Amino acid sequence: MARPAADKVKRAAVIGTGTIGSAWTALFLARGMTVTAWDPAPDAAAKLDAQLAKIWPKMVALGLAKGRRPQRLAFVATPEEALADAQFVQENATENEALKIKLLARLDKAARPDAVIASSTSGLLPSRIARGMKNPERFLVAHPFNPPYLIPLVEILGGRKTDQRVLAWAMTFYAAIGKRPLLLRKEVPGFLANRLQDAIWVECVNLVARGVCSPEDIDVAIAEGPGLRWAAMGPFLTWHLTGGEGGMTATLKQFGMALGKWTTLKPPKLTPRVRRLLISGTKAEAAGRSVRELEAYRDACVGAFMATKARATRKAR
Numbered sequence: 001m002a003r004p005a006a007d008k009v010k011r012a013a014v015i016g017t018g019t020i021g022s023a024w025t026a027l028f029l030a031r032g033m034t035v036t037a038w039d040p041a042p043d044a045a046a047k048l049d050a051q052l053a054k055i056w057p058k059m060v061a062l063g064l065a066k067g068r069r070p071q072r073l074a075f076v077a078t079p080e081e082a083l084a085d086a087q088f089v090q091e092n093a094t095e096n097e098a099l100k101i102k103l104l105a106r107l108d109k110a111a112r113p114d115a116v117i118a119s120s121t122s123g124l125l126p127s128r129i130a131r132g133m134k135n136p137e138r139f140l141v142a143h144p145f146n147p148p149y150l151i152p153l154v155e156i157l158g159g160r161k162t163d164q165r166v167l168a169w170a171m172t173f174y175a176a177i178g179k180r181p182l183l184l185r186k187e188v189p190g191f192l193a194n195r196l197q198d199a200i201w202v203e204c205v206n207l208v209a210r211g212v213c214s215p216e217d218i219d220v221a222i223a224e225g226p227g228l229r230w231a232a233m234g235p236f237l238t239w240h241l242t243g244g245e246g247g248m249t250a251t252l253k254q255f256g257m258a259l260g261k262w263t264t265l266k267p268p269k270l271t272p273r274v275r276r277l278l279i280s281g282t283k284a285e286a287a288g289r290s291v292r293e294l295e296a297y298r299d300a301c302v303g304a305f306m307a308t309k310a311r312a313t314r315k316a317r
């Protein structure tokens with residue numbers, strides 16, 4: 001049986017229909033797929049229905065779905081039934097390594113030979129949770145950010161035995177349903193975005209615990225400060241602009257010595273190799289755009305975010 005083209009998937013199975021599974025279900029339905037869902041909790045079918053009733057109008061309001069909620073959803077009694085005809089499987093069970101190992105082995109057994117199986121795990125390593133699978137080459141992690149129907153990022157990560165063609169297929173699949181898939185080069189616990197969140201979280205808790213500020217102060221410091229710039233272009237291009245016309249090379253000259261000056265995390269050494277990686281990577285990302293062009297782009301984004309936030313704040317009052 002041939003695997004369907006990644007942008008032509010028609011039938012998805014969703015396993016585990018809590019917060020993340022229900023949001024994936026809404027997105028797959030909105031993209032015109034038929035969804036078969038399973039979750040062992042006794043009240044799971046009713047909960048999924050209630051979640052969809054909540055999510056769907058929000059998606060319509062945001063322009064992410066059109067019209068009435070489609071009926072192409074079947075909540076079934078076993079994972080085997082859910083997977084019988086599925087071309088793609090998104091697993092979203094409770095975050096527990098032993099549970100996932102057992103469940104993924106069962107899903108692998110039940111899935112069609114051409115089906116791709118993805119796990120939403122937030123930080124478990126794919127090589128470990130695929131240990132019980134007979135066909136680990138068709139398995140990957142596709143880690144979304146809550147809520148997956150809205151936040152674009154999906155971290156894509158293969159295990160030691162994952163077929164590179166399956167990773168390429170998954171990249172196309174998630175892009176085709178409107179996500180921003182990001183392929184990770186190595187298996188590291190927590191992947192990329194949660195490691196970054198964790199680093200900031202450490203400092204947030206540290207500052208509040210030491211009485212330096214309140215939780216609200218931290219939120220203002222991020223949401224009204226660097227968070228606006230990060231949302232436009234991430235930290236690397238932001239620092240590239242810090243260096244003015246000299247870009248990242250100038251930033252490292254000026255601020256390189258200050259790396260880790262204030263944080264509680266142990267900073268890495270800014271060796272010549274690390275400097276080269278930072279400078280060449282940022283240059284590649286800038287892709288020929290000048291500092292002036294990037295500044296104009298950043299300011300347009302930040303201006304738009306601030307106007308949208310002001311409107312949403314007025315509406316919420």
Ligand SMILES: NC(=O)c1ccc[n+]([C@@H]2O[C@H](COP(=O)([O-])OP(=O)(O)OC[C@H]3O[C@@H](n4cnc5c(N)ncnc54)[C@H](O)[C@@H]3O)[C@@H](O)[C@H]2O)c1
Pocket residue numbers: 015016017018019020021038039040041044091092093094095096099103120121122123143144145146
């Ligand atoms: N909540 C988040 O912000 C978030 C973000 C990204 C990824 N994730 C990941 O998504 C997965 C699900 O998280 P969640 O927040 O939706 O949790 P949740 O508790 O809301 O939902 C988990 C669901 O799994 C079901 N379940 C339990 N055992 C199962 C089994 N053996 N087989 C199938 N389903 C089973 C539960 O009944 C429940 O409905 C986890 O791996 C988590 O790390 C969560």
